């Protein structure tokens with residue numbers, strides 16, 4: 001891909017130069033250090049989930065597009081290709097048991113050859129696997145039967161073992177546990193069982209690992225979820241200890257929730273561990289990041305950047321950044337390129353907010369000026385800046401254009417076939 005990228009960048013050079021020079025002059029007039037922005041953008045990496053590389057589906061159907069990765073090796077190749085194009089997807093997040101690394105050494109070497117790291121490993125107790133003894137129909141870590149809870153705990157510990165073999169440093173636990181009807185569940189017992197099970201898993205974590213407790217408001221359970229919102233997640237994370245954190249998935253809130261405020265407060269408590277990026281119109285739609293509510297994404301990044309700066313945290317390394325999206329009408333690889341781009345744009349916009357002026361306007365209760373300052377940053381077209389950072393890291397100025405110019409999808413179909421199905425959602 002190296003030569004193709006150079007050729008592509010050469011042919012897009014003039015257009016990029018005009019746009020970048022124009023933006024640079026605007027930013028420099030505001031005393032913004034453009035070189036420092038480019039450096040931060042270059043460092044910022046977003047992990048790709050192994051389950052988003054195939055076409056997603058709904059309970060009504062799935063319409064695969066062909067050339068999907070048939071195994072973990074091919075999934076790593078796909079993420080490697082994305083990372084070569086955008087130099088911003090330098091990690092992969094695995095879901096066990098959908099992607100069990102049979103030969104960890106081989107998998108690690110392949111990933112390293114693409115300059116990829118292993119982000120959080122994800123456990124799965126929301127489905128029954130063919131060889132498992134007890135069913136998760138009525139929950140896993142919360143279950144009334146201790147034998148079911150033990151099985152779910154053991155699975156999580158096995159996932160940690162796979163993660164250790166790959167060099168991962170975190171475990172994400174998302175539970176579908178809850179209840180569908182009033183009266184079905186004793187809420188306090190379900191919480192206590194879950195906490196006890198999570199404690200068993202927590203104790204199996206290596207010292208330098210983090211545990212992310214992901215919450216979700218509803219689905220698959222529709223009356224109650226045992227980790228239903230940020231408050232419950234924070235409660236578990238606080239009781240578990242300093243290696244446990246809340247994970248925010250943008251699609252896991254009730255409609256119109258003020259996610260940026262949740263992010264600000266959980267971060268303030270030093271309990272924000274990571275992010276699952278996606279976008280939604282109605283619920284857990286898992287749509288492309290930034291496709292529906294880009295302003296909300298920008299407001300979230302505003303809280304992340306200002307909070308992390310005040311706490312002395314490193315934007316690129318101190319929180320886990322991951323995409324969690326999947327749907328059925330786009331080429332999954334093009335979709336992931338769009339999602340990563342949307343995240344970087346929101347991040348770049350949040351870096352150019354005039355914070356001194358905003359703080360002053362807040363202290364003077366100048367509501368109009370506060371909005372002006374926020375929207376001045378949001379309405380600045382930072383795409384040439386993001387592209388410049390990508391080019392300097394060796395990526396393509398326009399990754400999607402190059403993906404199409406090189407007929408990558410057709411090449412994948414030729415190599416893998418048109419009727420293959422990736423494991424996952």
Ligand SMILES: [Mn+2]
Pocket residue numbers: 174214249276324
């Ligand atoms: Mn998620």
